[in-house]
Amino acid sequence: MALRETRKYSQGSALGGVNPDLASERQTPSFSVEKLTALLDGGEENTRIRRAVVEAIESDPVFSRENQYFQSQNEKYEAAVRKAVHLQKKVREMGWTENGPEFKYIYRALSGEVALLLHTIFMRSISVLGSDKQIAKWIPLAMQYQLIGSYAQTELGHGTYLQGLETTAVFDIATQEFILNTPQISAMKWWPGDMGRSATHTVVFAQLYVRGKCYGVHPFIVQIRSLWDHSLCPGITAGDIGPKMSFEHIDNGYLMLQNVRVSRENMLSKFCEVQPDGTYVRRGSQQINYLTMTAVRVALISHEAVIPLMKACTIAIRYSVVRRQSKLKPGEEEAKILDFQTQQEKLLPHLAAAYAFHFINNYLQDLFNRGYEEIQRENFNMLPELHAFSSGFKAIVTQYCASAVEVCLRACGGHGYSSLSGLPSLCTRILASCIYEGENTVLFLQTARFLIKCFIAASAGHPVPPSVTYLAAVKPGKCPAKSKFDFLSPDIYTQAYQHAAVRLISSTAAKLQALIQSGVKKHDAWNECTVQLVQAVKAHCHYITVKNFAETVERLETKGGIQQIMKHLCHLFALHGIFSNTGVFLHDGHISGAQMDMVTASYLDLLAVIRKDAVPLVDAFDFTDKTLNSALGSYDGQVYQRLYEWAQKSPTNTQVWMLYYSQATSALARAEIVCFSSNKSYTHKSGIRPFNS
């Protein structure tokens, strides 16, 4: 196995094979790496398909990410569009279909660095919100890319609060058109992806007015650029919103509308319609809309948070066994930095978290699939739970992963800070996941509403969704652990998490009630509880994650050492959570100070256990070198050689450049611009003689 992988991954025969310090880490894994990979993929067959997709994408030069770290915003955008265009061709060539098994691996194989993703959202919103006639008209055009679609919801002044959108769409009975306007600067559409330069059409969300009456926000299909020459349509002002912390390959755009007229048929009208005479008709349930949001949030957990964390762990852990720095014992060789307890403590809990979140993501996918089936049968009962889960977990997982990726970066010291490590781009990109598709605090509070509602219902003996029945079954007892080994029991720690979640939810519910009873208005009371509500939701999500991890491990087969190592990781994840949030468990004495010392001891012991398998555990994520695109994280561990080779390709070393320099007594005082071209030709007027050597 090791040999096969070495052959497969090593791109560095010129670099001298696998670094012995990394090779030695792979010699005696306690488990089968290949079996673990298959487990993560959901079966060997999936692994095979995934690898085939990755291979097809990575062997195609158009999808190369080789010089990515040297590109300007413009170049990144161009590359992403080129990839999007080429991808259509590739998909047909390879025979990958949207419902085929390969499709879901494409985005991963591209590391998300592709443009025109909003085109899919454009289509989805027409499919979900449009009438049959609208679907029949627009979807084929979009499928054939006769237009490029976008989705224009967010405005300069409004993100999370959709009711506050200011763009207007006034129905003109005379012409049977809607007149769209951006009434003031804060109403300008801002942030929509693919809209700055690419899109020809977009779905604009605007306040609908008929005969002076406002009917709230509705979606309208609007053409913004000519299909002839791509120039802006009359009444349209649009452009790129400029540089961002990441996502420079996407032309997030702005859009201003001045008396832009679209026909009556352009309002998406599955649920609401304006009839020719101006009569406003509403029909059916819009609840299904929540499902779209839920689907997007669940999907992003894996792609934008868990996979990036897995990559960061792979890079940081491989580097940490190659990097040797200072001596653990005098007289010995310098130690691998992963042998320092502090380094283990930085990285290994996050490795465990990557697994924990992978499994909670599977759980959410299952929940979503069940919910989806129910909804197909017009049963919307699961929607609140689904919505609450996807919100809470989107928030907690992105937040955790964002800070974990940053820890991985810092754990690599100076070299982690170099773009060539691949960590800065992971770090800046993942940060956005805390903001988009629902700002995390807003999402936490949506989940909080659900939990408080369920808590009150459960307390009154009413039925609640299965995932929150635990709220009714409060056991006030103390943790029974008597030694540090007792904390290696899922029953003990899962119970502790459950206890903490119930305590936080119930005490905040009590505070809320007390405030209201004391005369504080309901909304003010809610606001005064929000800091604690967020804590309660986090505790709830943490509990569910630990419980799900433990249950998943329980179900694993015992062969190949997989269950054993996953058990260790589950313990580590759970005890790290207690160790990092001791107060939550100590507060009412569920865990005592003495017991907390046992947690600490067990937790630190586990670090040393996981340490031994750290490299096999990241190898199992099965990222290719091209996917990681990291000078520090390659399979062969030839870190320094690769940093040097890559640095030499930097435009700062190859492009024409200018240097302020001098030629006289005071070099800087009479500075001149000397242009050095890449072939090292230069101009100068006079020189001073070297006074050294």
Next chain:
Amino acid sequence: MALRETRKYSQGSALGGVNPDLASERQTPSFSVEKLTALLDGGEENTRIRRAVVEAIESDPVFSRENQYFQSQNEKYEAAVRKAVHLQKKVREMGWTENGPEFKYIYRALSGEVALLLHTIFMRSISVLGSDKQIAKWIPLAMQYQLIGSYAQTELGHGTYLQGLETTAVFDIATQEFILNTPQISAMKWWPGDMGRSATHTVVFAQLYVRGKCYGVHPFIVQIRSLWDHSLCPGITAGDIGPKMSFEHIDNGYLMLQNVRVSRENMLSKFCEVQPDGTYVRRGSQQINYLTMTAVRVALISHEAVIPLMKACTIAIRYSVVRRQSKLKPGEEEAKILDFQTQQEKLLPHLAAAYAFHFINNYLQDLFNRGYEEIQRENFNMLPELHAFSSGFKAIVTQYCASAVEVCLRACGGHGYSSLSGLPSLCTRILASCIYEGENTVLFLQTARFLIKCFIAASAGHPVPPSVTYLAAVKPGKCPAKSKFDFLSPDIYTQAYQHAAVRLISSTAAKLQALIQSGVKKHDAWNECTVQLVQAVKAHCHYITVKNFAETVERLETKGGIQQIMKHLCHLFALHGIFSNTGVFLHDGHISGAQMDMVTASYLDLLAVIRKDAVPLVDAFDFTDKTLNSALGSYDGQVYQRLYEWAQKSPTNTQVWMLYYSQATSALARAEIVCFSSNKSYTHKSGIRPFNS
């Protein structure tokens, strides 16, 4: 006052004056903003001088940062060199001298975006490590910029562990020269600032060999580029290490040496010398070296951590009173987001921390100055304390500020993520401060060694430095607070912090001792305690910060409302620390669960108190709009207008760009490159007709 500032700062008469939502926040501050600014500056006269320096710099177009967010790495480097060159002229013009009062404000006024800063380090190392003769030769040349100096210590394979450096310098008695070599790739100098493209000379740290014997790491002056044409000297390979997460304006470089010969006089020889016959002579104490490191660490706390946090707070808090999003109460206007408790909880504790760290920085400066005076008198007694303090506080302040700046960014939602907010550049830059000048974990553990030593000494009744005498005076008592109001007493919370620090230090010392007594080797035992040692150091630094804040407030004059608002901030900082680390205080029951609920209540109450003065508190930091360089944080609060104006200047909107587009049935399938020039000319072959409108 408010009027004066409005006139001074408003750059936006075209934008329509100050946003009323921001203006209203300034109407009834509880204190004099101008007096608080003077306090932060250390007196009105300093404020006047600082403003004059800022004004001089910002009115000079060469120092403009206007298009900074749109620049490539090359352009940033060129601008930084241009500024460095121009700065020399400016300094002379203005009559600012190195020991004058203006000097220290220059770096702040430039926001650190200037090149050739390593030139100063080059000079300092010669002054400190060089003989009188060497100083006489090199310093005047450097002063007149006849050369550009750098400082080549870090290697690809070695950062923190200097003894491990691999570069060699072999003394050749025959020619009286040192022969410098990079024996393998990991020995390549990597990261030195200004070395990639600018420097002509550098101080190279290398292992000294005389007659086959290694004498350890020594500094050598080496010329790397011609003073005639700036080409690389024989035997030198050098270049830029490529893109980084930030600091793109600096040409961090690599350097490889192949049989580079420098004369015997080029080894800096204040403390060590190789005589012509090869005799190695060591003289004097090198302890003074520690002082340089200490000075650098103390200086960076303010410039690279506290000031950036102050800027981030200014941007985020001003934006949070301009941004209105969703309704706190139904039927009312949308609320300023700073009126949401969760938003207050994100920002206001960090605002308090900015003040806390400002004051601890003053404390460290005082300590350093006293230490410096002592050392001038050849008394090195204070060095260990100074070194421990500067290490621990460098680590804790940079770590805290880095994560606080990130919180500020996220608190601004999507717009915070735009580079134009100014927050991404603050965020990516400050992250580096956790790594350079001593990686934080390494620094924490250096402080830990000092604390453990002092704890053992104090326990044995031996004298210890004044700052750690508290370790001997352990009071095991419980916190006496009986109501939430009791926690607004510095005595109560300072005592709690002290108690926690002593507990963590003593329990870790006990664990260390127990391990050693059980037969674990000393170095292994130390490693097994490091995670807890880091916690103990953090608790110590947190305690000193709280104590110093409380004592500083005590000394303030009561006039002008300054003492009152600072008292609130001090409470907030202290209670936030307890609220965020409840376990540390609950562990042995010093604070009970019931008391912790009081802490929470008091803490949340304080948020509402500080909320009222939040804008005046950031106004007092007195950053100009040009310094903040933020579309969100300007004094006038014209957020949306400015975002739009700035975005239009983005190269993605103005430069020649290419778009993959189509002209036939399948837009993407037969994609063509269409070049759009900035004047919107374009090429196309045929077109499809618009099917909408």
